[in-house]
Amino acid sequence: MRVVVIEDEPLAAQKLIGFIKRFEPQAHIVAQFDNVADVMAFFDCEQQLDLIFSDIELLDGQIFNALNSLDLPCPVIYTTSYDQHWAAAFQNQGIEYLLKPFSFKRFSQAMSSYEQLKNSFAPTVPLLQPPANVNYKSRFLLRKSQVIEVLKTEDIVCLRAAAGVISAYDKEGVHHMLTGNSISDIEQQLDPKQFFRLNRSDIVNLNYISGFENYAKDTVAVITCVLKEPLITSKTRTALFKNWLAG
Incomplete structure (x- = not known):
């Protein structure tokens, strides 16, 4: 298990690392930090x-x-003396919230939660090979005043999540608000041959990509034939995007 520890109190960091090694002797502490910049x-x-x-x-x-x-590669267990940050923690890939001072028993409970989560996502089919006969979403129903409108999935250029709201932009550049889903939930409903998640917030439709160009280190700007502004890949998704786009 490869672990990063972020803690600015030396004694608290030492105690935490001790708990980690006690629970999982083979754990490797890849790095330890005490500030945001590092x-x-x-x-x-x-x-x-x-x-x-x-x-x-x-x-x-x-x-x-x-x-x-950041586009984090793994979940986070937060350790803090403050109880008011739990909502923000779970919006930032948090799976547990340990209030200091916590016991080894409480730490073990948090690690059990992590292991259950890891096991629940253990692959049962090869990566990027969806099960046969999957019916992907073909339309979204949109409530517009007293009318329910239909937005075909094939007409969606991209989906974007911001401030808890998910928006769909259609081929005419019109913006529609979706309700009742997270961007991760929607990603699972879309055909991965047709749609790709570029970062934590954006999913793009292959049919509307006109090209891409280098943007910053290890990221690219994806240009669509509809939107004025490009969509930016995260560093951890750039190589996957290029492979996906190449078919």
């Missing part, structure tokens, strides 16, 4: 991790200042 620098390159343990209030600000802009 976390940002670390994730500037793609990382292979299984789990992140993170305090919330660090030396140079809240960890959410970093995590909000």
